[in-house]
Amino acid sequence: MKKMTLTTKILISLVTGIIAGLLLFSLKDIPFVEDYIIGFFLKLGGSVFIRAIKMLVVPLVFISLTVGSSAMGDVRKLGRIGIKTLSFYLFTTAIAITIALLLANIVNPGSGLIIDNMAKVGTSTSQPKPFVDVLINIIPSNPISAMANGNMLQIIAFALLTGAGITILGDKVSKVKDLFDQANDLILEMVNLVMMMAPLGVFCLIATTFASLGYTAMLPLLKYILTTLAALLIHVLITYQGLLVGIVKMNPIVFIKKFFPAISVAFSTSSSGATIPVTLETVQEEFGVSKSTSSFTIPLGASINMDGTAIMQGVAVVFIASVYGVNLSMGDYITVILTATLASIGTAGVPGAGAIMLSMVLAQVGLPIEGIALIMGVDRIIDMNRTAVNVAGDAVCTLIIAKTEGEELILK
Secondary structure: OOOOOHHHHHHHHHHHHHHHHHHHHHHOOOHHHHHHHHHHHHHHHHHHHHHHHHHHHHHHHHHHHHHHHHOOHHHHHHOHHHHHHHHHHHHHHHHHHHHHHHHHHHHOOOOOOOOOOOOOOOOOOOOOOOHHHHHHOOOOOOHHHHHHHOOHHHHHHHHHHHHHHHHHHHHHHHHHHHHHHHHHHHHHHHHHHHHHOHHHHHHHHHHHHHHHHHHHHHHHHHHHHHHHHHHHHHHHHHHHHHHHHHHHOOOHHHHHHHHHHHHHHHHHHOOHHHHHHHHHHHHHHOOOOOHHHHHHHHHHHHHHOOHHHHHHHHHHHHHHHHHOOOOOOHHHHHHHHHHHHHHHHHOOOOOOHHHHHHHHHHHHOOOOHHHHHHHHHHHHHHHHHHHHHHHHHHHHHHHHHHHHOOOOOOOO
């Protein structure tokens, strides 16, 4: 008998959680249901899962970013190819989250759903910080304090500096690099362990939501899903295909037809890392990209090109802010763009890592991390689509770099 995948388990938990929540909504006037089923069992399961996610955020960001930036030794060796690749990935990520924030503000997917039974954390609506202060505060005066307080922009800056130092020193700190590589393997395995709790956590969280709000939660969640999928589609069709047509002179239909096998693997596995072998084979054999170029751009993209994840984070921030009645300032939006773009370097290419990184972005703009409970149940649906977008971005970048380096590509 075929083993049930985590995706299937989470989707089953989502459906059963909605059904259970609606049933409990009609019974919540009964003291036993309110006090023990909702107030104890569901609260316990959901809260433990959320706290487990919070537990991993700081070590995941610091270790993953340090390992990712320490691999930039390849960038120095490859010179202009490395600089162009890194610039492309960060540029398209910034565009992606900007698209997400604009579309989410137009649609306002959280409208009609207000939660006031969770304590709101402080917001910056009273007096937004000047942009210059946002930039200055990226540099930590005390990195240990930044980690203790969960100041993610400062953690990101310190991690990038640590990784750059490891790259420059090279063999002198090989043991330190090995230590970070092993710590990265450890933290990713811890992510996998936490994600094993996801079916139970999703059931408890989504059941609690619907037990409290009833049918009113369904439409906003559907709007959140459709808004995110629309932003992903816009990014693929306009940003990626626009660059592909303008620079590579390739027909988008040809690209999608040839690259579809890799997209299907990314969609089914929700893992950029797991798709690397298929992506490499496709860009080399179907598009004629050299091994020297693709072997650099594709693995690097699986590590730092997380446009789809950034889009999810942008829509989710607007959605959760609306649900909690928090008005985000322009400074908050700039902070989200900066945080999500820089954090993309440290977002692991494994299923579920994007949701953990979202809690970092929420904390950075003063939104309740508990808001993840609203979208965690449907995140797996989005995860499959955003991973496909991430992998497509890796391929588009590879084709553009190859074209600008004078390689003869197969365009038909």
